Amino acid sequence: MEQQGKKAWLYLLPAILFLGVFLVYPLIDVFIYSFEEGFNFASQSYLGLGLYNYEYVLHDPYFLQAVKNTFILVLITVPLSTGIALLISVGLSSIEKLRELYQTIYFLPYVTNTLAVGLVFMILFKQTPYTDGLANLILSWFGAGPVDFIGGPYWAKMFVLCFYTIWIVLPFKILILTSALASVDQQYYNAARVDGTPRLRIFTRITLPLISPTLFYLIITGFIGAFKAYSDAVALFGTDLNAAGMNTIVGYVYDMLYGSSGGYPSFASAAAIILFTIVLTITCINLLVSRKHVHYS
């Protein structure tokens, strides 16, 4: 037994070593940095220990703006993208003709280059001296606009960011949900039909519970992914996100480290730990809620 235990640890050693060096150690280090006041990277020295970093970050208007932006982004995009993906997947699995074609179309954004996607969104939303963009063209048909989506009012920019985020995460969710729907045994549907079940009830009482583990997985990873949003905002509004008022928490961390106003690893660490706490809390709430509503077979 003792011998076996040693052997097991030996087998685990490479993984533990790499995870320890590249994951656990930095995590602990970030945690320590977040309490070291005025840490200087070059001299590896600090002035004292305390909660000042947290105090500073929590009172920084840029950080508060970033938290607000991130929460709005999460609360809008996660339910919407999951819901839309579910609708599209249900649609895909109930059509017979052209299913493969539609599946390919819906999956295309997943394999498309980010720069190409950015270009598409420019054409859609960017105002230039020559054109107001496709979105404004459509708005003008209804007698509205033009709205400057990229450089204009806050809600216009937030709309574009949410739209972009949903559009980016949709293909993966559709892919996962389509396969989850396909794995539901046809016999359950047959049984429900013979029992005279209306279609909506089949969906809510049978389909949804049976794919609930997958749905839950998508919601959890969706929350985590959205909380870590950064590159999408950069793709739309450029690197100076604070100026655009569209910064996210991860963006704030990055700016504190490397941005033009950067060089404050202590503040960055504190912000990162706050983000970590938020994500952890939300995930725990998710897990608690799921216990009631998710059915594992």
Place this chain on the structure above:
Amino acid sequence: MKVTLDHLTKVFPSRNRKTGKDVIAVNDFCFEIPDGKLVGLLGPSGCGKSTALNLLCGLLKPTEGRILFGDEDVTSLPAENRGVGMVFQNYALYPHLTVRQNILFPLENLKGKDKLSKEEMERRALEAADLVQIRELMDRKPNELSGGQQQRVAIARALVKTPRLLLLDEPLSNLDARLRLQTREEIRRIQKETCVTTVFVTHDQEEAMSISDVIVVMKDGVLQQIGRPQEVYDQPVNLFVAKFLGTPPINVFRAKVKDGWLTIGQQPVLALEEGIEGDVMAAIRPEGFILDENGPLTCRLTEVEVMGRDITVVSNHPDCENVEIRSIISSDETVDLSSGSVQFALKSHKVFLFHPETGARIPFRVKA
């Protein structure tokens, strides 16, 4: 309620575009299922019996023909509105619902004037649970039940809405041998108690014979014979039916009728009245053999299996299609294994003659 199938046909279009041969799963079915009876739909796998069942419950639409429930034409009525109960082969219990919720599920679908109060639903669910004796399992999930218990739940769920017609798809195939015997009696009892017209599908002839009021034998989508089990066993219309029913299976010999004698090999075994001449297939039930030292049929003896109540004599004959001839003899008789051969006389009413090509039954009379 009686059920009438009127020229019912189901054709599945071919998947293979090159050969393009459509599959006729059910071919021109015409028969009537009498009210309140237990009907066994019997045939080898792939003979279209499950398709027939799906046509009855409405999950499939017939290519041609009509289905009548009583006098009502239900051919174009979707499964949701037919009011049939169905027990699926793997039971299809909803895994995320408890037994109680599973049984309540069909009742909760009722709408309009059929809508039931909570108490009435609960009462009916308990009644159905009592009928199949699962009251103590009501709060379990399906994966916490044994195969036999799951089946009972499936039957309760099918019966709870008092269906006009109960359909069972291979109800015993997922159970072990012992449970199978018990469950088939149970199905018989439940059917008797509820008097609901019931159709069940099986490939096991023993199962069908033992509990059905009527059996329907199918092959390749074509109805072969319909009748009471004993009737079909005693009077098979063709070689397929004769071979399909009975364990051990019927023994089939390549034989001839010559000068008024049924001849197997060179041995004249049975004197027939005039009218038949030429090659025939002679099929003899295992219980149709009599041990007789002067009997006309000589077979090479290979083994004797003593089963207590009776003896199975295993022998072979060059003109027999079966690898071994199994004959069942009363255990009062003794067989000498060392002699290497055995002589049989035949019970003429256990002997059937069939046309060697078409397999159709050739009626005959024995000369007194």
